[in-house]
Amino acid sequence: MKHVILDLDGTVYRGTESVSGVPQTIESLHDSGIQTTFLTNNATLSREEFVSKLYQMGIYAEPDEIFTSGTITARYLSAKFSSESVFAIGETAFYTALQEAGLEVTTDPEASDIVVVALDRDFDYETLSEALIALEKDQIPYFATNSDPTRPGENHPLPSTGSILGAIQVSADREPDQILGKPSKIAANIIQEKREIEPSEAIVVGDRLTTDIKFGKRMGTKTALVKSGGDRSYSKAVPDGPDYVLESLAKVEQVI
Ligand SMILES: [Mg+2]
Structure with a gap:
């Protein structure tokens, strides 16, 4: 796997606190040469504001890595x-x-x-x-x-x-x-082009079936649903369910 596409709210952080273990996991992904892209449906902050929000949690991201709806x-x-x-x-x-x-x-x-x-x-x-x-x-x-x-x-x-x-x-x-945001094919196409992502070498990680997992399916990537956020259905059995269900993003290295 070369690229991890991450939801923010409920996946990387909740409110102003990072999900436990996530800053270390993101650093470890970068150390392994895996690229990250952050994709959120929250349009109330700019890319630069997300960079500084993540920085305050010990997560290093560039504005080019961040896409909002x-x-x-x-x-x-x-x-x-x-x-x-x-x-x-x-x-x-x-x-x-x-x-x-x-x-x-x-x-x-x-x-x-x-x-x-x-x-x-x-x-x-x-x-x-x-x-x-x-x-x-x-x-x-x-x-x-x-x-x-x-x-x-x-x-x-x-x-x-x-x-x-x-x-x-x-x-x-x-x-x-x-x-136009998640789970649209339009968003998938824009991100794929801008970040030069090969879908077969990427995974989408998020806490919602109807946005994150559906988005990954449309893009043609692997998908992992995390239990750290709002979606309590956690099911792999539903049609179009995720490839993996994880306690949190901190466990993603087990499946990539
Ligand atoms: Mg979320």
Whole structure:
């Protein structure tokens, strides 16, 4: 195995603490010449912010190793659309990713040519009303970074982007044309190209069947589900189940 693709939340860390043994394991992978790529559906931090978050846990990563559903969405949209105005729901890091990719971001729903939704922890009635206005336009392209219903919190699950998509769906009767983060094939293609990954020599490690494991299957890699995060189903028996179920990422060297 030459490449390990890692989920972050619930796999590398929980909240602000690394999962036990994980910093040492990542260092050991690097010492063995195995490359790492970090892939998260969390678009609320920039790549640089993830680098420093990981650094504080004793994990060394380069910005080029980090992909968020926000950076993937920005890359995809900038390749597909050039001069359109994007009405975006999300947080600062997501807006910055879109702008850095050369996209024009508008806060005026009437002036928008594309709608894109990421997690916005300040999402409110006014934002929902604006989304409804933007989506009144027939056939306006509509994308989302991810559709996770929840994300891990300190003690309880917290709402994620899927909850916002649900509110929009009820109001506007539209579902996104495409989800661009995990588990999309689009994300797999972008990462495979940028990181020069040969899927047969890679493994995806994550804590969710519906995002991480599904993503690995689509990319054509081996997959390992870890028990350190939010998904309690832990099953290899379900259709499209993982190749391995591990207590945590700290055990990954046993299967690569
Ligand atoms: Mg996770």
